[in-house]
Amino acid sequence: MKMLRRTVLATLSAATLAASMGAIAQDIKPRLIRFGYGLNEQSNQGRAVKVFADEVEKLSGGKMKIRAVGAAALGPDTQMQQALIGGAQEMMVGSTATLVGITKEMALWDTPFLFNSAKEADAVLDGPIGQKVMDKLQEKGLVGLVYWENGFRNLTNSQRPVAKMEDLNGIKLRVMQNPVYLDAFKTLGANAIPLPFSELFSALETKTVDGQENPYNTILSSKFYEVQKYLSVTNHVYSPWIVLVSKKWWDQLSKAEQKVLLDAAKVSREFERKDTRAEAGRALTDLKGKGMQINELSPAESARMRDKLTKVNALIAANVGMDLWNETKTSLDKMRK
Numbered sequence: 001m002k003m004l005r006r007t008v009l010a011t012l013s014a015a016t017l018a019a020s021m022g023a024i025a026q027d028i029k030p031r032l033i034r035f036g037y038g039l040n041e042q043s044n045q046g047r048a049v050k051v052f053a054d055e056v057e058k059l060s061g062g063k064m065k066i067r068a069v070g071a072a073a074l075g076p077d078t079q080m081q082q083a084l085i086g087g088a089q090e091m092m093v094g095s096t097a098t099l100v101g102i103t104k105e106m107a108l109w110d111t112p113f114l115f116n117s118a119k120e121a122d123a124v125l126d127g128p129i130g131q132k133v134m135d136k137l138q139e140k141g142l143v144g145l146v147y148w149e150n151g152f153r154n155l156t157n158s159q160r161p162v163a164k165m166e167d168l169n170g171i172k173l174r175v176m177q178n179p180v181y182l183d184a185f186k187t188l189g190a191n192a193i194p195l196p197f198s199e200l201f202s203a204l205e206t207k208t209v210d211g212q213e214n215p216y217n218t219i220l221s222s223k224f225y226e227v228q229k230y231l232s233v234t235n236h237v238y239s240p241w242i243v244l245v246s247k248k249w250w251d252q253l254s255k256a257e258q259k260v261l262l263d264a265a266k267v268s269r270e271f272e273r274k275d276t277r278a279e280a281g282r283a284l285t286d287l288k289g290k291g292m293q294i295n296e297l298s299p300a301e302s303a304r305m306r307d308k309l310t311k312v313n314a315l316i317a318a319n320v321g322m323d324l325w326n327e328t329k330t331s332l333d334k335m336r337k
Helices: 002-028 044-059 077-086 104-110 118-125 128-140 179-187 197-205 216-221 255-289 299-308 310-320 322-336
Strands: 031-036 064-069 091-095 142-152 154-157 172-175 191-194 211-214 230-233 238-246 293-296
Touching: 031 044, 044 064, 044 091, 044 255, 064 255, 077 091, 077 142, 077 238, 104 128, 104 179, 104 238, 104 310, 104 322, 118 128, 118 142, 118 238, 118 255, 118 322, 128 142, 128 322, 142 216, 142 255, 154 216, 172 179, 172 197, 179 191, 179 310, 197 211, 216 255, 238 255, 255 293, 299 310, 310 322
Parallel strands: 031 064, 031 091, 172 191, 172 211, 230 293
Antiparallel strands: 091 238, 142 238, 154 211, 154 230
């Protein structure tokens, strides 16, 4: 009988120990976070995602791990945004331009010729105006952490250099799936065609579209020089990226976990901007070396385009709200003085 009792007790102890060890293992199992992005791993976007991932692991003591998924493998920006809203994906980084259909205030960043320099953009995006726009996302099921830099956008095409506004006439130009971009380039004379970025190279290769507009870094990392002959330096829009989190998922995190993600995002933002700007200078030289013909739009032609887009800007102002529009303009005027 004693032997039986000892056996039972030994069995129960072993079971209890196994259960405890299982619970401990469960406790130390890292929280896996899927982070989707559109460009490839070697791009400025890919490098910054790695910095973010390393920082999250460091700040959380290994309790949180980022599973980075690039090259639009989780779908284009619009698809990932919906996955975040539904709680099927945790995080992503993508263009603010593709969020306009979700949060109208995001159209502010699409205003042609809004910023004259990256310094102006940083001040507005990282200040109260940028935060105000980002906070609007929460009503729609998304949480914005920080803005990254995509950069000033420039035109490429396979038909001719764009030295004046009339050179855009009839060019089939891929634009983001965003009404502001569509209206702006139609107003300037192009045949604007909305396409996801993931389909762009193929569309250029097959001549479904003649051209596109993106920062130098993206033109280089996406190898658009293989299917585009002309690059026109227009700097027509400063294009931010934004690091997003699913609100459904975010609300399940502890305050400490939320802080890890926000702090890591800020570290990645500083790295990403510095890296992107350094690469942009090199990228332009590389693109010239790859055989692209490069021309620069004159200040007079930039002014003509800006004037032509007055109605588009008025529509943006009405869409984002006059208070936000005037606050942004006042802030920029102060900086310029």
